[in-house]
Amino acid sequence: xxxxxxxxxxxxxxxxxSMVRLITKLLAGAFDSHLHIESFTDAESAxxxxxxxxxxxxxxxxxxxxxxxxxxxxxxxxxxxxxQVVLLTGHSTLESxxxxxxxxxxxxxxxxxxxxxxxxxxxxxxxxxxxxxxxxAQTWQIERQRLPMKADPAATRIQ
Amino acid sequence: MxxxxxxxxxFSAYGSDPDLAELVxxxxxxxxxxxxxxxxxxxxxxxxxxxQTVHQLKGAAGSYGFDQLTPLAAAxxxxxxxxxxxxxxxxxxxxxxxxxNRVRAGAAD
Numbered sequence: 001x002x003x004x005x006x007x008x009x010x011x012x013x014x015x016x017x018s019m020v021r022l023i024t025k026l027l028a029g030a031f032d033s034h035l036h037i038e039s040f041t042d043a044e045s046a047x048x049x050x051x052x053x054x055x056x057x058x059x060x061x062x063x064x065x066x067x068x069x070x071x072x073x074x075x076x077x078x079x080x081x082x083x084q085v086v087l088l089t090g091h092s093t094l095e096s097x098x099x100x101x102x103x104x105x106x107x108x109x110x111x112x113x114x115x116x117x118x119x120x121x122x123x124x125x126x127x128x129x130x131x132x133x134x135x136x137a138q139t140w141q142i143e144r145q146r147l148p149m150k151a152d153p154a155a156t157r158i159q
Numbered sequence: 160m161x162x163x164x165x166x167x168x169x170f171s172a173y174g175s176d177p178d179l180a181e182l183v184x185x186x187x188x189x190x191x192x193x194x195x196x197x198x199x200x201x202x203x204x205x206x207x208x209x210x211q212t213v214h215q216l217k218g219a220a221g222s223y224g225f226d227q228l229t230p231l232a233a234a235x236x237x238x239x240x241x242x243x244x245x246x247x248x249x250x251x252x253x254x255x256x257x258x259x260n261r262v263r264a265g266a267a268d
Contacts, residue, residue: 016219018182018189019219021185022222022223025178025179029178063214065211088218090214090218111217111218111219112226
């Protein structure tokens with residue numbers, strides 16, 4: 001699939017470096033090089049990366065010192081509305097989970113992390129992201145075919 | 160996923176996994192630093208630092224296949240959040256530290 005060849009950008013954020021190492025290792029082993037994984041242990045660095053754009057999937061810890069996963073979720077959705085956001089959480093209140101859903105999180109993963117569940121969840125997020133990319137590419141092509149007729153008077157005259 | 164207990168040592172469920180053994184060994188190597196951080200936070204009375212450190216450990220230990228640490232870390236985190244007595248918190252901390260000191264890299268024989 002050509003869209004898969006373009007790659008999917010995944011950002012992993014957790015303030016515990018050992019969790020970042022484990023998640024990165026598990027995902028790198030389960031997916032081929034088309035899944036580009038970048039990892040961060042603080043929310044500020046992750047925010048800088050999100051602001052650069054192109055983050056397709058954000059897997060972030062919910063509770064981090066100074067900031068939290070919900071802030072990153074908001075930033076990611078503002079920067080790129082089709083970013084798939086998955087939250088990692090050790091414990092959650094109903095309020096924080098409802099808030100995450102309202103802000104557009106697609107799923108959440110409980111700690112301690114079940115390795116297979118992590119892989120399955122990211123695989124589904126990759127599929128969902130590729131479907132979005134495909135839909136956007138198709139729509140863009142249709143729009144491009146229509147635009148010259150509107151924009152170029154010469155083209156309209158020939159017809 | 161279950162942790163294997165061999166005499167006094169706790170081995171990770173992933174200790175013999177060729178893909179994860181190295182990471183498990185690194186996690187075990189870093190355990191004394193986590194224990195020191197727990198003890199320092201308790202000694203200085205920094206309950207927020209203690210809660211954050213134990214919260215991290217609770218999530219990481221089970222993820223690394225050291226399941227036996229998870230309920231001990233959860234008990235300590237709950238006692239801090241519930242503002243339990245110093246005696247209860249200290250007892251939970253000692254139980255957790257004792258378990259942390261038993262983790263080993265590799266696998267049981």
